[in-house]
Amino acid sequence: NAGVTQTPKFRVLKTGQSMTLLCAQDMNHEYMYWYRQDPGMGLRLIHYSVGEGTTAKGEVPDGYNVSRLKKQNFLLGLESAAPSQTSVYFCASSSRLASYNEQFFGPGTRLTVL
Amino acid sequence: EDKVVQSPLSLVVHEGDTVTLNCSYEVTNFRSLLWYKQEKKAPTFLFMLTSSGIEKKSGRLSSILDKKELSSILNITATQTGDSAIYLCAVEESKSSGDKLTFGTGTRLAVRP
Numbered sequence: 769n770a771g772v773t774q775t776p777k778f779r780v781l782k783t784g785q786s787m788t789l790l791c792a793q794d795m796n797h798e799y800m801y802w803y804r805q806d807p808g809m810g811l812r813l814i815h816y817s818v819g820e821g822t823t824a825k826g827e828v829p830d831g832y833n834v835s836r837l838k839k840q841n842f843l844l845g846l847e848s849a850a851p852s853q854t855s856v857y858f859c860a861s862s863s864r865l866a867s868y869n870e871q872f873f874g875p876g877t878r879l880t881v882l
Numbered sequence: 883e884d885k886v887v888q889s890p891l892s893l894v895v896h897e898g899d900t901v902t903l904n905c906s907y908e909v910t911n912f913r914s915l916l917w918y919k920q921e922k923k924a925p926t927f928l929f930m931l932t933s934s935g936i937e938k939k940s941g942r943l944s945s946i947l948d949k950k951e952l953s954s955i956l957n958i959t960a961t962q963t964g965d966s967a968i969y970l971c972a973v974e975e976s977k978s979s980g981d982k983l984t985f986g987t988g989t990r991l992a993v994r995p
Contacts, residue, residue: 772924799981808891810970810987811925826982858924862981868914868932869974869981873924 769794772874774859780880781849789844789877791859798864800842801826801871802834804855811858817842818864849881884909886973888986896994899961903989905971906953915947915954916983918970925970928956961993 772793781787791800798819803811803826813826817836831853833845842861846853856878860871885908895901905915914932918925929938931947931954938945942961947954958965968990972983 801982803985808987810888811972811985813982813984816982868916868930869983870916870927870930871983873926875923 771795772859772861772872774857774874774877776877777875778878780882781846782882783850785849786845786847787849787879788846789857789859789879791842791844791861791874792840793842793859793861793872794840795861795863795872796839797861797872798839799862799869799871800836801860801862802832802842802844803858803860804828804853805858805876806855814844814857849879851881853879854881855879884973884975884984886971886984886986888969888971888989890989891987892990892992894992894994895961897962899993900957900959901961901991903956903958903969903971903991904953905956905986906951907971907973907984908952909973909975909984911976913974913976913981916972916974917945917954917956918972920968920970920988921966928969958991961991963993963995966991966993 801816802814815834820839859874862871917928929945933949945956968988971986
């Protein structure tokens with residue numbers, strides 16, 4: 769099992785460009801999450817999904833959109849990138865059937881917006 | 883607003899020292915508290931704690947939750963350079979829209995040889 773994978777690993781964008789980050793998991797998890805991690809800020813939840821076709825806003829959703837068309841994939845889109853979106857992005861997934869919400873994380877995507 | 887606070891923010895110790903990391907929380911509908919270790923990349927799970935107050939142990943690491951004080955500690959004894967990492971505390975809440983984790987800012991631990 770690959771677990772949670774993210775593509776790309778690194779990306780540099782210019783202000784105003786758009787891009788999509790892909791998260792894939794092969795654990796048949798219902799829940800998927802997108803976080804961003806900035807120095808001194810910990811992990812902040814951007815959007816999450818509790819099942820295929822459903823998404824919800826997290827703590828810092830502005831400037832991002834998501835889609836969960838397939839259970840195993842969760843896409844994070846930036847329509848018009850801004851320097852404030854320079855960060856490391858982590859995807860995570862967890863099982864609805866677990867007794868507690870242990871989230872499994874992908875390796876992260878380092879995004880720089882110039 | 884839900885809050886998870888970790889202290890200290892950073893810590894430098896020498897190999898063999900014992901360290902105690904703290905996590906306090908203010909959340910509604912508390913369900914559990916999780917500790918993660920983050921080295922270069924993805925956070926990896928260490929422990930899950932509930933209001934039962936049962937201590938969890940794994941080798942030189944141990945953790946316990948104080949439900950009265952709404953806090954948890956993570957102890958690492960006889961530290962090694964491989965313990966250098968960011969330690970993240972996260973609190974799980976039960977919400978109608980799906981369970982979420984609220985993370986603290988983390989404690990950056992550096993263990994010097």
